[in-house]
Amino acid sequence: MNLKQAAGIEAAKFVKDGMIVGLGTGSTAYYMVEEIGRRMREEGLNITGVTTSNATKEQAEKLGIPLKSIDEVPVVDLTIDGADEISKAFQGIKGGGAALLFEKIVATYSKQVIWIVDESKLVEQLGQFPLPVEVIPYGAQQLMRIFDEKGYQPVLRQTETGQIVKTDSGHYIIDLHLEVINDPEALATYLDQLVGVVEHGLFLNMVSKVVVGSAQGVSIIDSPHQK
Ligand code: 5RP
Numbered sequence: 001m002n003l004k005q006a007a008g009i010e011a012a013k014f015v016k017d018g019m020i021v022g023l024g025t026g027s028t029a030y031y032m033v034e035e036i037g038r039r040m041r042e043e044g045l046n047i048t049g050v051t052t053s054n055a056t057k058e059q060a061e062k063l064g065i066p067l068k069s070i071d072e073v074p075v076v077d078l079t080i081d082g083a084d085e086i087s088k089a090f091q092g093i094k095g096g097g098a099a100l101l102f103e104k105i106v107a108t109y110s111k112q113v114i115w116i117v118d119e120s121k122l123v124e125q126l127g128q129f130p131l132p133v134e135v136i137p138y139g140a141q142q143l144m145r146i147f148d149e150k151g152y153q154p155v156l157r158q159t160e161t162g163q164i165v166k167t168d169s170g171h172y173i174i175d176l177h178l179e180v181i182n183d184p185e186a187l188a189t190y191l192d193q194l195v196g197v198v199e200h201g202l203f204l205n206m207v208s209k210v211v212v213g214s215a216q217g218v219s220i221i222d223s224p225h226q227k
Pocket of ligand 1: 024025026027028029081082084093094095096097098099100103
């Protein structure tokens with residue numbers, strides 16, 4: 001079993017009968033969704049899922065997990081999702097899989113958020129992983145210019161074949177190569193007020209627990225950001 005799989009399976013144990021569960025996106029979340037599907041089949045677990053991307057929706061539908069949209073539920077009991085970086089202060093970067101907008105919406109309306117990662121995602125400070133910023137296509141080049149002038153080394157995300165990546169909502173992603181983010185809160189506030197920016201991958205004060213897969217086994221770390 002690989003480290004992502006171990007973390008995904010362990011985190012699925014936090015899912016209890018009757019819960020409304022936010023289902024994250026990415027290669028780690030994939031294993032958690034599979035495990036929930038297994039528990040439904042083999043243990044009779046009943047849940048309702050709220051997916052964070054088309055990819056996860058497709059996976060959940062194949063597993064027969066009943067789904068609702070975020071607008072059809074009063075609140076999500078628990079969301080389990082991957083992350084690209086988690087700092088010592090339990091702040092995160094997400095959006096490597098371009099699903100940050102729905103991921104942030106679902107996390108915002110969740111009572112509890114658990115991130116599942118392998119140990120390579122734990123860092124001292126955020127910023128080595130390029131920070132994804134989801135933008136409206138119209139005006140995207142103006143934002144590229146602004147980010148470039150600020151020294152953020154922006155790159156418009158493209159596929160391997162050179163097509164501009166479009167999110168599930170039809171937006172673009174600009175990845176900021178910042179190296180280190182000294183003040184995540186200030187950067188988030190700055191990005192939040194830029195016209196044309198829909199959302200960014202700084203997930204601050206959102207996670208309740210982190211489940212980490214490492215060579216020594218799986219550990220569970222409580223974050224100070226309890227909801
Ligand atoms: C998608 C995400 C993912 O959760 C993040 O990129 C981690 O992915 P993986 O588990 O494949 O490493 O934020 O937008």
